Amino acid sequence: MITIVNALTPVLSLILLGFVIRRSEFISPSFWPSAERLTYFLLMPAALIHSLAGKNIGSLPWFGILVSVEGVVAASALLVVVWGAANRGMGGGVFTSLFQGSVRFNTFVALALAESLFGRDGLFLAALGAGFMIVLINVLCVSAFSLTVGSGGGVDLRRLGTDLLHNPLIIGCVLGIGLNASGWQLPAALDGTLALAGKAAFPVGLMAVGAAYRAGNLALHWQPLAVSCGIQFLCKPVLAWSLTTATGLTGAAAGAVLLLFSVPTSPASYILSRQMGGDHDSMASIITxxxxxxxxxLPVTVWMLL
Structure with a gap:
């Protein structure tokens, strides 16, 4: 239990700090939109390039991890689409919050738990699984925005293609994977710069979530909140267990995959929602x-793993 508390407390603390700073007006309200843009266009892409460029999968069970994580992400996205089709009264902005809240995952919490439970091997296996998912998740989430927010109900393939090609998160993913595939190592100075910039993305993003939070939003957005929690904390762990069993993953590899799909959604969801015209109020409520x-x-998941 202490491992979970240690991993989650910094997340909640930074959200609370952003909430307090915004309400106290210690910093001008005009700071937050600028901080969000900085995170979205610079800090998060730097984190993605750094995390994806230097991984060496070697003799690890990478194929089983790949099939498992991509399968769960695809199934989760399909569940949200089916639910959205059955509830057409939901606005496009709220749908994107539900989508991100059901598909994304908190990398920081997952990696912290994997290292605490399985050591350095668990950390690397969880990071490998996270790397496999990053491109697919960002493509799916950007597509959800392009097809539902400001599309007038139609499918604008030109807008979708433009959004995918110009999205800084996807660009960061492609650059990181391209560097990894090429075998070219980033110069130490450049890699250190990207790592340092990437470390700033998480705290700034969390404080932005807290700054946007409104106490009444939990009740106001109860429906997407309930559905996203059901998918995130029930459907995804069950799907992950099924796929790891089917692909023959065991030990730390299976545990790392299960942890990836047992954690809350990513704070990056809020930044993407703000920048692409989603319903950021409902997104902040879902994250919190x-x-x-x-x-x-999470204690239930850890108990099952151990």
Whole structure:
């Protein structure tokens, strides 16, 4: 239990700090939109390039991990689309919050738990699985925005293609994977710069979530919140267990995959929602609620792993 508390407390603390700073007006309200743009266009892409460029999968069970994580992401996205089709009264902005809240995952919490439970091997296996998912998740989420927000109900393939090609998160993923595939090592100075910039993305993003949070939003957005929590904390762990069993993954590899799909959604969801015209109020509520709820759900997952 202490491992989970240690991993989740910094997340909630930074959200709370952003909430307090915004309400106290210690910093001008005009700071937050600029901080969000900085995170979205610079800090997060730097983190993605750094994390994806230097991994060497070697003799690890990478194929089983790849099939498992991509399968769970695709199935989760399909569940949200089916639910959205059955509830057409939901606005496009709220749908994107539900989508991100059901598909994304908190990398920081997952990696922290993997290292605490399985050591350095678990950390590397979880990072490998996260790397496999990053491109697919960002393509799916950007596509959800392009097809539902400001599309007038139609499918604008030109807008979708433009959004995918110009999205800084996808560009960061492609650059990182391209560097990895080429075998070219980033110069130490450049890699260190990217690593340092990437470390700033997480705290700034979390404080931006807190700054946007409104206490009444949890009740206002109860429906997408409930559905996203059901998919995030029930459907995804069950799917992950099924696929790891089917692909023959065991030990730390299976545990790392299960952890990736047992954590709350990513704070990056809020930044993407703000920048692409989503319903950022509902997104902030989902992030906050899932992070709090994970204090209850994660001990169950860890108990099952051990």
């Amino acid at each position: 609620a899932q992070t709090c709820l994970s204090f209850v759900t």
